[in-house]
Amino acid sequence: MAATFIFSEDAALARQLLTPALALGQPVVALTTDPAEAQTLASLGAGRVLLLKAAATSPEALAPAIAELLAKEQASVVLVGGTLRGKHLAAHVAAALKAGLTTDAKALALVDGKLETQRILYAGLAVSAEVVTLPAVATIPQRTFLAPAPAAQAGTVESVEVAADTRVSVLNVTPMESEGVDITAAIKLVSVGRGFAQKADLALARELGAVLKAELACTRGIAEDEHWLPIERYIGISGQTVKPELYLAVGLSGQVQHMVGCRESKVIVAINKDEQAPIFEAADYGIVGDLYTVLPLLTAALKN
């Protein structure tokens, strides 16, 4: 019988993948390289778990072996956790299976023997359905779904020996510097952009944030180009996606690549000196003015 296969090297994401996989109504087979996770996935509803035993366990190195395994198993749907490593794996698998692949699927359904998915186009400007012929592959971003509750009956775990692709040598892995701040959990965010002339001026945003009890977030440029804030604080298509109660955007123009990461916020406020900036179209409230004048006034007014 046709089955849905899932894989993610990220344990939390692998569990989340079970939810859309089970909802498709087909038997679910989970692939993992982690013996402890194999049991967990079996207990959460995977009917079968294939525990992959290989000399290297990075998704990229396992891609050819996983593609071969999926071809042998005649997988009908393959859901892969949408980390960057997962996206690499999924694209390799899709090419090997001559399959279509939806990148960053937000919703999935099996309709008339095809996989229907939803995703964004043009950096978030538009949303489109994709109808994918089976076998179909999709990558799913972190936190799109919640992990399911334990299943009534645990699935079985089998070990499978697979060969790793050794053409690429990994010389060194360095964990990214992290402050350990999860801005996706923040209730309020003050988000800064290029309107700030220098790093020291971010103090104005920090002072406002302190009064509002808000975390500091930023645009890609502030994190990636200026390195004024760590990358875990940047919002946008290749950064974090947040849904706070308040998103207060200061000195950022509101390009679609940024807004896609924050447009589900409950209230969006913009402070920008350019009245024509697209951020005002995306905002509930805004002040047209120089942030160097407005922020100290706002901080003082909120203190009272």
Added chain:
Amino acid sequence: MPKLLVCYKWVLNEQDIKIRPDDLSLDTSRAKGKISDFDRNAIEEASLIVEQQGGTVDALSYGTSAVKQSVKDVLSRGPNRLLWVGDPSAEEADAYVIASVLAAAIRKNGPYDLILCGEGSSDMFYQQIPARLAALLDLPCLTFVQKMTLEGGAVTALRKLGDCTEQVSVTGPAVVSVLSEINKPRIPSLKQVLGAAKKPSEEIPIASLGLTPEELAPKAVRKSPKGFLMNRKNVVYKESDAAANVAKLVASLAAEGLR
């Protein structure tokens, strides 16, 4: 002397696309074309490599007939020669079709020592082509590269993967996808723009690539893209008195329960 290939996509500038308010359909009538953002970094990186150590760069694109408009822009950014496949099938193509066409064109014009791509295109952002190409051409693939060197046929690269960076190396031909921070794409000088006119560009007829109808039919069919509707209050305070604006905003935040 290394022989490099850089793949690029000619896309609509998303900043020019408007959403029709009545049915949320996309109005692309005033959208101009551009080289996809990350592909500019790939072109720059390939050009820097050959400018520093010799060799040649071919640029390759698959698109509709609009891809012709990109010739001068691409060649003024460094590549020695441009190859392009112009065909209406590109309009509906998914990553499966795009990779099939590019791989066939590479087999016909290669082999190459290094194939560079951007991380993803700025229109569809499938982020699939590099790994798909590598799978189809049976080459190793280094994705999401922030920094790289090519030395004596070996590529050493720093990949950036969200929670870590990874130093990797590979010997022999490979596919590499680059991130935007790898370099700053040049603004072509007048001399480079004039020089571009003298460089060869060649259309590859799609029929010459020996692709089956199956390989040109998308596996993932896009249906009715709809603009994302921003449904916001759009209350903007813009008096000349900054303190008055701030007072109004504070009142609004209080009304929302966000003070």
